[in-house]
Amino acid sequence: MDCFPLHILHGIGKFTCNTTIRRNTMTKRFLLAFAALFVLVLAAACAPVAPAAMEEATGADSMMGGTLRIALPADVTSLDLHKTSRGDDALVVGQWFNATLITQNSDGEYIPYLAESWEFSDDGLTWTFHLRDDVKFHNGDPVTAHDFVWTYERALDPDLASPGTGRRLSGMTFEAPDDYTVVFNFPAPAISLLQFLNWGYMAPMSQRAVEELGAEYELNPVGTGPYKVVEVRPGEGVSMERWDEYNWGPEFFEGANTGPYNFDRIEFSILPEEATRIAALEAGDIDYVNGISNPLDVAILEAAGVTVQQAPYGQVRMVYLQNHVPPFDDVRVRQALNYAVNREEITQIVTDGADQVSRGPISPGMLGYDPEIEEQCGYHFDLDRAKELMQEAGYTYGDDGMLITPDGEPFSLTLIGEPVDSGTAYMEVLQSMWRELGLDITLESTEPSILYPRLTERDYQMGYGRRGGWTSYDYLYAIYHSSTGRDLPGSMRSAVDDPTTDALLEKNRAMASDNPELQGSINELYCHIAGQSYSVWISDGVFRPSIGPRVQGTVAGPAFAGRPVYFSNAYIAPEDR
Amino acid sequence: MSRTRPQAAKGGSAASVGAEVAGPADDWLVVSRSPVRRAAARFFRDPLAVTGLAIMALIILITLIAPQLYSWDEIINVSNATKLLPPSAAHPFGTDNLGRDQLGRVLWGGRESLRAGYLVVLIGLGGGTILGLISGFAGGWVDNLIQRFVDVLLAIPGILLALSVVGALGPGLVQVMLAVGLANIPDYTRLIRGSVLEAKENEYVRAARVLGASNGRIMFRHILPNVIGPILVYATLGLGIAIMITAGLSYLGLGAQPPSPEWGAMLNLGREFMRHAWWMPVFPGLAIVIAVLSINLVGDGLQDAINPKLRK
Numbered sequence: 070m071d072c073f074p075l076h077i078l079h080g081i082g083k084f085t086c087n088t089t090i091r092r093n094t095m096t097k098r099f100l101l102a103f104a105a106l107f108v109l110v111l112a113a114a115c116a117p118v119a120p121a122a123m124e125e126a127t128g129a130d131s132m133m134g135g136t137l138r139i140a141l142p143a144d145v146t147s148l149d150l151h152k153t154s155r156g157d158d159a160l161v162v163g164q165w166f167n168a169t170l171i172t173q174n175s176d177g178e179y180i181p182y183l184a185e186s187w188e189f190s191d192d193g194l195t196w197t198f199h200l201r202d203d204v205k206f207h208n209g210d211p212v213t214a215h216d217f218v219w220t221y222e223r224a225l226d227p228d229l230a231s232p233g234t235g236r237r238l239s240g241m242t243f244e245a246p247d248d249y250t251v252v253f254n255f256p257a258p259a260i261s262l263l264q265f266l267n268w269g270y271m272a273p274m275s276q277r278a279v280e281e282l283g284a285e286y287e288l289n290p291v292g293t294g295p296y297k298v299v300e301v302r303p304g305e306g307v308s309m310e311r312w313d314e315y316n317w318g319p320e321f322f323e324g325a326n327t328g329p330y331n332f333d334r335i336e337f338s339i340l341p342e343e344a345t346r347i348a349a350l351e352a353g354d355i356d357y358v359n360g361i362s363n364p365l366d367v368a369i370l371e372a373a374g375v376t377v378q379q380a381p382y383g384q385v386r387m388v389y390l391q392n393h394v395p396p397f398d399d400v401r402v403r404q405a406l407n408y409a410v411n412r413e414e415i416t417q418i419v420t421d422g423a424d425q426v427s428r429g430p431i432s433p434g435m436l437g438y439d440p441e442i443e444e445q446c447g448y449h450f451d452l453d454r455a456k457e458l459m460q461e462a463g464y465t466y467g468d469d470g471m472l473i474t475p476d477g478e479p480f481s482l483t484l485i486g487e488p489v490d491s492g493t494a495y496m497e498v499l500q501s502m503w504r505e506l507g508l509d510i511t512l513e514s515t516e517p518s519i520l521y522p523r524l525t526e527r528d529y530q531m532g533y534g535r536r537g538g539w540t541s542y543d544y545l546y547a548i549y550h551s552s553t554g555r556d557l558p559g560s561m562r563s564a565v566d567d568p569t570t571d572a573l574l575e576k577n578r579a580m581a582s583d584n585p586e587l588q589g590s591i592n593e594l595y596c597h598i599a600g601q602s603y604s605v606w607i608s609d610g611v612f613r614p615s616i617g618p619r620v621q622g623t624v625a626g627p628a629f630a631g632r633p634v635y636f637s638n639a640y641i642a643p644e645d646r
Numbered sequence: 647m648s649r650t651r652p653q654a655a656k657g658g659s660a661a662s663v664g665a666e667v668a669g670p671a672d673d674w675l676v677v678s679r680s681p682v683r684r685a686a687a688r689f690f691r692d693p694l695a696v697t698g699l700a701i702m703a704l705i706i707l708i709t710l711i712a713p714q715l716y717s718w719d720e721i722i723n724v725s726n727a728t729k730l731l732p733p734s735a736a737h738p739f740g741t742d743n744l745g746r747d748q749l750g751r752v753l754w755g756g757r758e759s760l761r762a763g764y765l766v767v768l769i770g771l772g773g774g775t776i777l778g779l780i781s782g783f784a785g786g787w788v789d790n791l792i793q794r795f796v797d798v799l800l801a802i803p804g805i806l807l808a809l810s811v812v813g814a815l816g817p818g819l820v821q822v823m824l825a826v827g828l829a830n831i832p833d834y835t836r837l838i839r840g841s842v843l844e845a846k847e848n849e850y851v852r853a854a855r856v857l858g859a860s861n862g863r864i865m866f867r868h869i870l871p872n873v874i875g876p877i878l879v880y881a882t883l884g885l886g887i888a889i890m891i892t893a894g895l896s897y898l899g900l901g902a903q904p905p906s907p908e909w910g911a912m913l914n915l916g917r918e919f920m921r922h923a924w925w926m927p928v929f930p931g932l933a934i935v936i937a938v939l940s941i942n943l944v945g946d947g948l949q950d951a952i953n954p955k956l957r958k
Contacts, residue, residue: 344920363918418744419744497904501724501744504723512903512905513816513818514904
């Protein structure tokens with residue numbers, strides 16, 4: 070009776086083997102390795118300065134050298150341009166190892182990159198690009214118009230199911246009349262898509278490399294940018310090496326270096342925690358972080374000599390609504406949600422006012438933004454108006470101040486979103502603000518691996534998201550045009566199907582950027598979409614790319630070019646290497 | 647038939663108290679109470695165990711009256727004016743990054759954390775007890791089947807099981823409780839089965855069988871009361887672990903969803919602000935430490951009380 074056997078711990082301590090002999094050889098090996106290491110350290114310490122470094126320190130090449138260390142928040146999904154469209158990957162694929170047809174300079178103007186010049190047909194349906202004839206892939210093959218055509222046709226291959234490039238190219242055809250001319254044919258005028266060509270995922274791929282390497286291509290990608298990929302370590306990072314033949318760099322700014330970059334290597338490492346990235350940046354273990362979300366960290370980093378760039382980058386923070394299903398099929402409910410958000414308060418609470426308030430579909434960091442039209446057609450916090458709208462829509466208020474649906478049920482909704490970049494804080498504040506309206510919100514802020522499939526399958530009512538990377542008014546087409554489809558899979562969409570909206574979006578797309586009527590047309594679109602309240606627009610997120618003190622000579626990119634920092638002239642001083 | 651159990655239980659130590667207090671009216675209850683009383687007496691002589699119990703009782707009491715002290719609106723309402731205030735008389739635990747009072751959140755969070763802990767243990771204990779009893783008592787192919795099932799459960803790392811449950815059902819505290827509870831079942835099953843294998847060889851079990859008791863009766867009336875002691879100790883210790891695992895999963899963002907003030911979730915939030923507002927991670931962290939420590943003290947005390955032989 071007094072026996073209480075605890076069987077849980079059985080099986081511990083079964084270590085019976087003849088370890089003695091093995092241990093002796095192990096010890097010897099260890100000693101040997103230790104001795105070798107010691108000798109190496111001694112040699113390194115005694116050698117005065119490596120002769121190579123001495124040579125570089127003198128003359129024009131003194132800026133060449135060193136390794137730029139970049140921290141990424143997540144592993145690169147793929148280095149095959151057609152297998153990912155994630156914003157974090159774009160930093161790796163777009164800026165460093167690929168080159169695009171055109172790009173944008175520090176004033177935001179379109180400038181030649183791989184294309185020397187380009188023209189549009191009068192109807193806007195045909196674009197012709199004239200390529201440079203001296204561009205080479207990292208494997209030494211020349212880049213011709215056929216490579217571009219092959220690349221884009223590959224992206225359109227339904228078997229490949231390219232998530233980003235393919236979807237954006239859909240309906241287009243491509244031709245190569247000669248080796249250095251590429252022609253794009255659009256099904257409808259879409260001049261505003263020009264910015265899309267500055268997107269890293271639109272870079273050419275080497276047909277030979279893709280076909281020879283097959284599945285291995287993702288680990289040995291071949292590009293045309295200033296750095297070539299030398300090693301891909303899944304889950305750990307990517308190493309790149311300077312490509313000395315690169316001499317087709319664009320004139321990002323006056324005096325920009327168009328030849329090979331200065332850093333010998335780029336090392337991308339993965340640090341998922343923002344706190345870790347900040348600590349590493351502060352300690353000087355890394356040199357560049359693509360974004361800092363917590364405003365309180367800015368002072369800490371600046372004290373450590375880190376340059377923190379702060380500007381709106383068209384990173385719209387918004388709540389996507391499934392417009393075609395109740396309760397969001399009623400415009401009054403959608404408008405009430407917009408009226409009930411106190412945007413000044415929310416940006417103040419979450420970002421100390423660093424994020425800029427956005428009252429409507431086009432935010433301050435975006436091409437096409439007009440402050441006057443935002444004042445006129447955008448949403449200003451008005452809780453009473455919001456409550457009126459809910460009542461007009463047939464909702465009533467219970468004794469506890471909470472809304473009751475026309476069917477007599479308590480009105481509750483679920484808001485899902487990604488916890489990254491203050492997302493959870495934004496969602497919590499929204500929840501609190503909508504509670505004032507009488508709306509009971511349940512939050513789900515979760516892992517991307519769980520979240521994304523649900524977004525793709527549209528298994529949500531309201532989704533909080535931060536849309537970045539495509540920072541022109543034309544992003545509206547991607548989420549509000551009926552062709553983006555109610556039935557198509559895809560992450561945040563709005564399931565809008567409205568002929569007036571379609572017509573306005575198409576009209577804007579067909580206008581060239583120098584068309585004097587463009588701004589008026591954008592404003593008309595702004596007021597229409599704001600009035601329809603297809604989404605809840607909150608703010609324009611500050612992006613804060615941060616550069617460590619070792620790196621000098623960087624130049625800030627323009628707000629909406631998708632390239633926050635130009636590194637073409639950047640270098641690490643020899644004493645800091 | 648019911649007399650068989652007391653006979654087995656009688657051979658206790660001389661430290662018996664209270665057996666003589668009860669009258670002869672309810673024979674079974676009287677004699678069976680004595681080892682419990684002996685254990686209770688030992689437990690209450692252990693100052694550490696009593697301290698643990700007192701702290702635990704206090705925590706439970708505080709979490710029960712939390713809604714009277716702070717309304718749910720106060721727990722979730724954000725305000726820029728009170729953002730990141732250090733501890734003061736108005737906000738003894740300071741305020742968080744969205745201007746919410748941390749004391750109120752820690753108190754409310756205790757409700758969630760403790761409830762999660764208890765439910766996890768209940769799932770593990772309930773499932774494990776039934777499976778272990780059947781497995782140990784029935785033997786043969788039934789035992790084999792249950793043990794192989796347990797082997798399968800044991801072979802799946804707890805965190806993986808939790809992730810799959812969350813993946814299938816979406817993130818949330820209930821899902822996490824279910825997952826962690828399920829992951830606990832094998833431990834309890836093994837523990838109970840081992841005890842049952844020993845207990846079923848005892849004379850009182852044979853006596854019950856000879857007297858024609860049904861299998862169910864023997865299992866639940868005769869064997870279970872005799873094997874439950876160490877299980878309860880294990881469950882008490884498991885409660886602390888369950889609170890920590892639940893907090894851990896919430897810390898990873900898989901458990902309690904914002905704005906829930908579950909301690910792990912609060913700690914997760916506080917981590918981001920550790921360098922600017924030490925009070926954000928410290929207070930929920932302290933709450934977890936104190937709660938788990940008190941539970942462990944109670945568990946240790948129980949173990950010593952039930953089985954004084956284990957005492958050094």
